[in-house]
Amino acid sequence: MQMGMIGLGRMGGNMVRRLREGGHKIVGFDMNPDSDRDVASLEELVAALQPPRTVWVMVPSGEPTEAVITQLGNLLDAGDIVVDGGNSHYTDDTRHASELKRNGIDFLDAGVSGGVWGAERGYALMVGGEERVYRKVLPIFETLKPQGEHGLVLAGPVGGGHFAKMVHNGIEYGMMQAFGEGFATMMRSEYITDPAATMTSWCDGSVVASWLLDLFENATEHDHTLAGMPPVANESGEARWMVEAALELGVPTPATAAALWQRQTSRGGADDILRVVTALRAQFGGHVTKVDEIATH
Structure with a gap:
């Protein structure tokens, strides 16, 4: 053509x-x-x-x-x-x-x-x-x-093509969030000596094998802890549209919504929110959170 x-x-x-x-x-x-x-x-x-x-x-x-x-x-x-x-x-x-x-x-x-x-x-x-x-x-x-x-x-x-792509990207958000949560959990465990190698072992034979997992292997090949990667993830709109559409249709989408909120939090928008939460905990319960305590946990 x-x-x-x-x-x-x-x-x-x-x-x-x-x-x-x-x-x-x-x-x-x-x-x-x-x-x-x-x-x-x-x-x-x-x-x-x-x-x-x-x-x-x-x-x-x-x-x-x-x-x-x-x-x-x-x-x-x-x-x-x-x-x-x-x-x-x-x-x-x-x-x-x-x-x-x-x-x-x-x-x-x-x-x-x-x-x-x-x-x-x-x-x-x-x-x-x-x-x-x-x-x-x-x-x-x-x-x-x-x-x-x-x-x-x-x-x-x-409209069906872009609706399908919107749902596709919402699923993608949830999958990436799940991989990230699993990696973070293993990073903090004394039982796992190499979280990156453990996750990439799932590329073959595992029920969670996927192209996203293959891409994780690429990303961690020279940076096993991903320490050089900034902890900020932008959201391009599709997952937000999916959550909005799901609400209108009466469909619960907790995994997609959680992944979306996590991305928004990573951009720093939650700092003021958490300051309020910390201040109120101190007011009603005497819970004082120090900056050096945060750094050690």
Whole structure:
């Protein structure tokens, strides 16, 4: 197929490489003039593609995605297809599809997982939209996905792809939190002499074996205690969206919520909260916590 790719960062650039190796003709555009872009504007990208066109948007969610999709709505023709492969909120997809449909332009939302390893390993793709539109882009999806029968799904109507990716990332938060808690527990135990080696022994034969555990092995290869890693983890939004959606649907999600709160705490936002807790414990119970006591525990 021929396709335009908007956004040539760590994800988009690697996806272009995999698609070109798979025989597709990709026209790439990025706002950064130092990127490996083929054209210097959205107008040039649209002009370089033969109709009916397929354009994949791989830019940050929020205002960047809004701006690009609005521009494409004015540049593309009826019968063209826009694929939003970023991490947009699933409710935005319905609005984007409706706005594009006024000009006869079709829309798909695609949740993409694979990170910087996707160019070699392939990407897990969760797509939302009409099946007739999905079928038109299927050669692209088949090239991006890993080899084998899994890694690609038409998850549901418009919004389904990003909803699935949101849940996927919420699960990911919980899994990483569990691995971190297990590692920390072994780090403080006199019974485990090498927590990193113990965890990486689970990479084969264990029921908790996973790619995340393989990545843990990579991370601890030269830093067994991870002492050089800052204890701060940002949250990109998807787990928060999942907890909000789960609350609306009446689904309890304690593991995902706990992992989300832990990330927010790591960024320092809880310092003032804990100062209040410590001050109140001192007021009603005489519990005095000294800084040097904290340092020794």
